[in-house]
Amino acid sequence: MALWETTGIARPWLDLRAEIREKRRRDRKLFLVATVRGSIIGAVMGAYDGRRGWVYHLAIAPAQQRRGVGTAMMAALESRMARVGVIKVNLQVRTDNAAVEAFYLGLGYADDRVTSYGKWLVAPPVAKT
Numbered sequence: 001m002a003l004w005e006t007t008g009i010a011r012p013w014l015d016l017r018a019e020i021r022e023k024r025r026r027d028r029k030l031f032l033v034a035t036v037r038g039s040i041i042g043a044v045m046g047a048y049d050g051r052r053g054w055v056y057h058l059a060i061a062p063a064q065q066r067r068g069v070g071t072a073m074m075a076a077l078e079s080r081m082a083r084v085g086v087i088k089v090n091l092q093v094r095t096d097n098a099a100v101e102a103f104y105l106g107l108g109y110a111d112d113r114v115t116s117y118g119k120w121l122v123a124p125p126v127a128k129t
Contacts, residue, residue: 003040007059015125016057019045029080032073034060042069046077053078053086074107092116 004016023031023045030046030053044058055077060070081089091109093100 003043003059003061004057006062009057009059019057023047029084030077032077032080034069034073036064042073044073044077046081048081048084048086053081053089055089055091058091070103071107 001016009016020031027047030048032042032044032046033040034042039061041061041064042059045056047054047056055074058070058073060073078089089109090112091104093104
């Protein structure tokens with residue numbers, strides 16, 4: 001939780017604790033955590049919907065960025081996805097996050113030139129002020 005808050009992934013409408021619980025219950029092998037001397041320095045969630053793989057919430061501690069941790073985590077996640085039958089991996093990057101766009105382009109990802117739409121089936125929580 002602290003890593004995702006520090007790196008700006010946490011959003012008021014995301015219940016990250018519930019996401020972690022559900023990921024661990026359903027699909028542990030696609031939830032990776034990197035540690036150094038017992039401290040969490042990286043995390044990423046992957047998902048497989050039977051057709052595509054999805055990457056969610058890749059985060060690397062600021063002090064560990066640009067040291068290959070994110071690249072290694074993505075390589076490990078992609079390898080695990082390939083073993084379960086994923087043939088294409090999708091991910092979304094916020095349009096204001098140019099540094100992350102460059103990271104994924106460097107890993108061989110390409111902009112699929114699609115617009116992502118969403119619809120809340122349950123209203124998101126209101127941000128605390």
